[in-house]
Amino acid sequence: MDSPLNNREIASRKRREQVLDAAAACFVERGFHQTGMREIAKRASVSLGNLYNHFPSKHDMLIGLAELELSSVDPFVEMLMRNVRPSVCLREFTRAYFQHCSDHDAAILYLDIAAEAMREPDIAERFLQARSTLAEALTSLLFKGVESKDFGPSIVDTSTADLILDLIEGAAARGSIDASKPDMLMASIEAMVFAALRH
Amino acid sequence: MDSPLNNREIASRKRREQVLDAAAACFVERGFHQTGMREIAKRASVSLGNLYNHFPSKHDMLIGLAELELSSVDPFVEMLMRNVRPSVCLREFTRAYFQHCSDHDAAILYLDIAAEAMREPDIAERFLQARSTLAEALTSLLFKGVESKDFGPSIVDTSTADLILDLIEGAAARGSIDASKPDMLMASIEAMVFAALRH
Amino acid sequence: MDSPLNNREIASRKRREQVLDAAAACFVERGFHQTGMREIAKRASVSLGNLYNHFPSKHDMLIGLAELELSSVDPFVEMLMRNVRPSVCLREFTRAYFQHCSDHDAAILYLDIAAEAMREPDIAERFLQARSTLAEALTSLLFKGVESKDFGPSIVDTSTADLILDLIEGAAARGSIDASKPDMLMASIEAMVFAALRH
Amino acid sequence: MDSPLNNREIASRKRREQVLDAAAACFVERGFHQTGMREIAKRASVSLGNLYNHFPSKHDMLIGLAELELSSVDPFVEMLMRNVRPSVCLREFTRAYFQHCSDHDAAILYLDIAAEAMREPDIAERFLQARSTLAEALTSLLFKGVESKDFGPSIVDTSTADLILDLIEGAAARGSIDASKPDMLMASIEAMVFAALRH
DNA sequence: TATGAATGAGTATTCATTCAT
DNA sequence: TATGAATGAATACTCATTCAT
Known part of the structure; x- marks a missing residue:
């Protein structure tokens, strides 16, 4: 019918x-x-x-892609909300998200979208929404980790999650420009994040 | 004559x-x-x-700007090489460099150059050279700090400096897209960096 | 059925x-x-x-409109053929037709059709047919008026009707471009037409 | 130099x-x-x-042409201001201007400009300026003719010149669409104008 | 060194029309 | 009859660059 x-x-x-x-x-x-x-x-x-x-326009294609990008964070949000020991959860997330961000093509597209977002508010909107969804989920995890004594309490605040994401994304993006070894980079990131969060 | x-x-x-x-x-x-x-x-x-x-071309103007960018790190390199207690030096550098990267116009230009660097090797070259100059100076400082027991020894390796720079730059760039308060952000960065480096 | x-x-x-x-x-x-x-x-x-x-095409829409235009002269033809004293009849016609041609939208459309008629013979055909129908009726009236001594004989020939229509239409069209007062214009047209026709 | x-x-x-x-x-x-x-x-x-x-744009080309059109009336203005018997002057002007307006190409262009003028104020401006320059000169001539008793006084007012121009232009334009004989048309126009102006 | 006219390939977008459903 | 996705040529206009002066 x-x-x-x-x-x-x-x-x-x-x-x-x-x-x-x-x-x-x-x-x-x-x-x-x-x-x-x-x-x-x-x-x-x-x-x-x-x-x-x-x-309707080329611009709208980029919006479409920004929205796709937005929905590409969903699995990571889910990952952060699983009922697993926070430190384990964070380690897994860090690896997975870094790997995700290290994909060369994705990184290039990400940069282009970011550059466009600086001048086009409707791109920025989608771009930042994806980011804040992820940051919120990570913040929850961090606080849960502080409560469960997985992480030391001192430095965790509402910006911490954002900074961890900045670090992962920034390192992945740079790793895409120069062709440094992602494995080593990844280990260093993990070390740094956990060092910052330890008691 | x-x-x-x-x-x-x-x-x-x-x-x-x-x-x-x-x-x-x-x-x-x-x-x-x-x-x-x-x-x-x-x-x-x-x-x-x-x-x-x-x-000779528009492209060469961008190279010119990338080189200007390159020379704009000089004062920060000097700052890192002063004969001051490493922890003090790092704190000052972190603040100054974050402030530098937070300038809205500079951030926009930086993103544009970075995006172009993904496809144009001669832009990438200048772009990365500036970065590695800075990273080397920071690495020296970190090792000095480990020796002088300012910083804990465990996590400092050759990638650490790069990651600290990724963090500062990434946070500043994001802060330029959304209009979050740079002061708060700055405090959190400092906290995170020093938490990662403490004994 | x-x-x-x-x-x-x-x-x-x-x-x-x-x-x-x-x-x-x-x-x-x-x-x-x-x-x-x-x-x-x-x-x-x-x-x-x-x-x-x-x-079947956009062009045919314009033809449709030209034909509508064609049938819009019918009431004026009827008006010219009524059994009324020619001078009275002409005065009424002049007023009514001028008013009709002074309608802003109609004038714009009329110009567009005319412009298209210069290059498209099938538009021109409809356009001119409407015109000649009207001119013929007006010519009849003029000759009737000459016979009945309403109008002086000297200048009325087969072109006179066309010229009167040219005058009315031309004045109305121009009045639509600049925004001159149609009432004054109308009085002047009437005066001119009757001056030309008097003994 | x-x-x-x-x-x-x-x-x-x-x-x-x-x-x-x-x-x-x-x-x-x-x-x-x-x-x-x-x-x-x-x-x-x-x-x-x-x-x-x-x-700078296609539109500006049309403006350019409208301005050319504007300056094309100059010789007719001059013609109207010569120190000649008004009735003679008017007759010569009528012939010359009708001939000018009867040029097929000019008529087509004139229609296109007029059609565009209905929607574009800056075209309308040039278009009407040319017209009013001419109308003013003709008005002067008419009044001079009334004074010198060349023309009857009754119907000459400030609109008369405009109407005479409407008549000439309208007839010429129509004559360009259908292919009626311009010579005959011309004679009829002259007759009509002078009939309207006679004592 | 300085000028801006000249080039023609390139831009995003719109067009009237067709056609499978 | 009715729909709107599909077509690809056409639109006005911009581009980085060259070159005669």
Whole structure:
């Protein structure tokens, strides 16, 4: 009964995703502002005009990607909320999130989005929302860890989670520019975070 | 004899600086790729064609700015090499460098240069050189501090300095996107760094 | 038996009218060539594709409007053919037709159609047919007036009616561009027409 | 001394004129909105980009043409101000101006400009200024003619000149759409104008 | 050194129209 | 009849760069 409607809707959604994937790939390769709509269309195997049936503008594609980025933190939020010993949980999170941020393509795209966010408020909005969701979950974990004596009490405040994230992301981003060994970097980060949190 | 030549040389250097300042201002306002050469020329009160007497291309202007960025770390390197108690020195450096990185315009330009560095090796080179100069000086200080028992020995390795810089820079950059209070942020950074380094 | 068909026919005719009204409104607001089919569809509350069930092309919409224009002269033709003293009849016609041509929206649309008529023969055809229908009726009236001694004989020829219409239309159109007072203009037109026709 | 500067200036002016001529030709052929900048560039034997060194936008080209139109009335103004018997002067003017307005290309361009003037105030401004300059000169002549008893006094008021111009222009424009004989039309116009003005 | 006209490929976006559903 | 996704050529305009002066 409703299958023909759904079919069309599903097809349209697929196209949207297709286009967004192509856009992401292009932006990674050449940067947001260097990428032309033609490139995206070609890569998505979609006609140029049809791009605009799915996204009203190039800018909106970046918003789409920023929102994808936003939802990409969900698994990490879940990870932070599991009922596991906080120190164990933090260690696992740190590794997983660093690995996530170290992905070369993701890092490049992240930088481009961040750069655009400095001038476009609606990008900034999505960008920061993803961040604060994650920071809140991490803050909860840290306080739980202080309570359970996993972490020393002295330095944990509402900024700590943000700083840990800054550290992980910053290190991963830099690691993407120079080609330093991620494993060593990772071990150092872990050491630093836990050193800061110890009693 | 050579004074007329010098005068000309001096004038030319001034022009170059003038142009670079204008370029920086434009890049901050609208981003590297959105800025046109005409804009820069107008802002520098220089004719469009004359721009090319000072920089062979737009790309070279960005290199010029990356090199300026490079030399902007000099005072911080000096600061790190003073003969002061390492913990005092580090505290002062942390504050000063964070403040430096928190400047809104500088942060925007920094992000743009970083984004460009991901795709342009000659930008990356300057960008990373500035970074490693600073990291080396900081590493020296940290080891000095370990020797003098200012810092606990356990976690200091060759990556530590980089991570501290990642933390400071990352936090400052994020602070520039959302408009969080830099003073509070700064206190938290200091706390975190020293917590990580304590015995 | 044929009522369901008729219902459908009636509905279709209504849609057609709906679309034509929307097109007219759009053309008035933004001009024929600046108006997009999407705009018209939205304004007519009709889907884009469905537009083409009623008009095979945008061009045909303009033809439709030119034909509407054509039929809009019917009441004036009737007015000219009434059995009234020619001078009275002419005075009434002049006033009514000037008023009709002075309507701002109609004037804009009229100009657009005229401009298009210069390059599209099938528009020109409709455009001129409306005109000649009116001119013929007016010519009849003028000759009747000459016979009845309402008007002086000397200048009335087959072009006179056209010129009177040119005068009324031209003045009304110009009055629509600058915003001069139509009442004064109208009185002057009347004076001029009757001065030309007097003995 | 100043010749090199002048040479460049002269060359630039020539180019501007060249471009404006090409634009006029294109607008006549295909209409303002159907003409693309590439067409104009090609016709003017100028590169596309260079067009924008001479006119900031397509719109400004139309303004340029409207201003040219404006200055094209100068000879007619002069004609109206000669020290000749008013009735003779008017007859000559009527003929000359009608001939001028009957030029097919000029008429087409005139219509396009008029249509654009309905939506663009800065076009309307130039358009109406040309008109009112002419109307003022004609008004002077008419009053002079009334004084000298060339014309009957009754109907001449401040609108009369405008109406005479409306008549001439309207008739010429219509004559350009249908292909009626201009000579006959011209004779009828003259008859009508003088009939209206006679004692 | 300084100027700005000249170049033509490149930009994001819109267009009228078609067509599978 | 009705829908709106799909098409790709066309739109006005901007770009970094060159070059004659």
